Amino acid sequence: MKIPQGFRFSAAQAGFKHQGRYDLAAIVSDRPAIAAGVFTTNKFQAAPVLQCKALLAKSDTMRGFLANSGQANACTGEQGMENCRESLTMAAQALNLEADTLLPASTGVIGAHFDMDKWRNAMPELGRNLPTGTPEDAARAIMTTDTMPKIAEAGFQLDGGEVRLLGLCKGAGMISPNMATMLGFICCDANISAEAWQIMLRDCANLSFNRVTVDGDTSTNDCVLALANGASGVAIESEDDYMLLRKHLLEVMEELAYKIVMDAEGGTKVAFIEVAGARTDEDAELVARAVGNSPLVKTALFGCDPNWGRIVAAAGRSGANFRAEAMVLKIGGVLVFRNGTPEPGNMDDLLAPIMNERDIVISIRLGTGPGSAMLLASDLSRDYVSINADYRS
Incomplete structure (x- = not known):
């Protein structure tokens, strides 16, 4: 060193x-x-x-x-x-x-x-x-x-x-x-x-x-x-x-x-949440944090469950200003959602190997604006609850 x-x-x-x-x-x-x-x-x-x-x-x-x-x-x-x-x-x-x-x-x-x-x-x-x-x-x-x-x-x-x-x-x-x-x-x-x-x-x-x-x-x-x-x-x-x-x-x-x-408490995943095409950087950050802090998204990551609907829902409630039909979602480079509807094909099979990786890239495009943000987020596991329930003991 x-x-x-x-x-x-x-x-x-x-x-x-x-x-x-x-x-x-x-x-x-x-x-x-x-x-x-x-x-x-x-x-x-x-x-x-x-x-x-x-x-x-x-x-x-x-x-x-x-x-x-x-x-x-x-x-x-x-x-x-x-x-x-x-x-x-x-x-x-x-x-x-x-x-x-x-x-x-x-x-x-x-x-x-x-x-x-x-x-x-x-x-x-x-x-x-x-x-x-x-x-x-x-x-x-x-x-x-x-x-x-x-x-x-x-x-x-x-x-x-x-x-x-x-x-x-x-x-x-x-x-x-x-x-x-x-x-x-x-x-x-x-x-x-x-x-x-x-x-x-x-x-x-x-x-x-x-x-x-x-x-x-x-x-x-x-x-x-x-x-x-x-x-x-x-x-x-x-x-x-x-x-x-x-x-x-x-x-x-x-x-x-x-x-x-x-090294997150009980963590097994690192999600790289990339948001682009937002009207402003602030809007992009609202979406990134809504997704990264969502307990439902985080538990899906822990379970290796490609439940992309939780990501879409978190983005939609973030408070960011964007058109729902403009949003495009990719997980690990695989296109899963655009024009307000899922892509055809068996997404569970396509995403299974990606969800089993430690590092998972979640890419969200909100439109054609200049705003962007990036956030690293952990998953949420049973161990996180145990560690913090016993923290003072």
């Missing part, structure tokens, strides 16, 4: 919810780094989200991230804010940093206060592991119902040398980010302006993490945080440089977004 220059990783076992596993992580830049962030639009924003916003409003230069799983520190009032700030102070001392240069992120059960003794007891291990920790250690520490750590990397050459990108994220349930229960962290060793880095992160988040859904729920804690520390010595100066960095950042974030849906 090619790790961006100037970044170190650490993880510790704090026992916030489970024993014998990492649940506290730190990612540290050896030098001040340009910081950017995008955050949940949920009205109930967790203490770490509010603290990140406050820190970034004061400075666009940071030194690292501090993240924990097991406790979301959401809906915890002023005590939650105080606990968040105290955790940053303790971590900063263990990592030899200033507290206001660490961006916090938390995930877990909403409403639970931090056990500050557990934070205090974990700090020596967090500091001790910084010289030898790995990105996988940090990625494992932020997992909740995830079944695997989620990491993506990229590298490319500019005239000044190689630029490297590394991304980590967690997320398997309560997934329908609107930013900006996912957390994402990006490390980059390029030298880039704060304004350009923030714009790039937001644009790429809109095209990746904001284009996935597992269950239609937007968390209180969703955030994607990014640092660019310039340790490679390569400056992003020209428009071509910018576009090349943006291309690779988007690839990293798209790979992470796919891994979230692939």
Whole structure:
């Protein structure tokens, strides 16, 4: 794995919810780094989200991230804010940093206060592991119902040398980010302006993490945080440089977004929902989300049932402005519906091999307009219900 220059990783076992596993992580830049962030639009924003916003409003230069799983520190009032700030102070001392240069992120059960003794007891291990920790250690520490750590990397050459990108994220349930229960962290060793880095992160988040859904729920804690520390010595100066960095950042974030849906709680399918020909992008997105969040569509996917009528019905109730007779539906490239009527032939037999694949492309054309949208969606299985029924036990 090619790790961006100037970044170190650490993880510790704090026992916030489970024993014998990492649940506290730190990612540290050896030098001040340009910081950017995008955050949940949920009205109930967790203490770490509010603290990140406050820190970034004061400075666009940071030194690292501090993240924990097991406790979301959401809906915890002023005590939650105080606990968040105290955790940053303790971590900063263990990592030899200033507290206001660490961006916090938390995930877990909403409403639970931090056990500050557990934070205090974990700090020596967090500091001790910084010289030898790995990105996988940090990625494992932020997992909740995830079944695997989620990491993506990229590298490319500019005239000044190689630029490297590394991304980590967690997320398997309560997934329908609107930013900006996912957390994402990006490390980059390029030298880039704060304004350009923030714009790039937001644009790429809109095209990746904001284009996935597992269950239609937007968390209180969703955030994607990014640092660019310039340790490679390569400056992003020209428009071509910018576009090349943006291309690779988007690839990293798209790979992470796919891994979230692939690892959805109880999930067995990833539906690539492509909508085109809409009057506007907004209309296209309404259709994509209606289909991707439909329990009937999702359970049909789980059952490998080519019940295309559920897709048509979801599109029709989406609120998008289109003519019903103009809609064309393909599943896995097979034309199944147009002109308001199904195509002739035995669709069950034609679609059976497609429905048994893990990745399934659902293509919807609404007309001849310029609007389009794409969404990755999981199926809905019996295991999803079991996992979330027992989540707090």
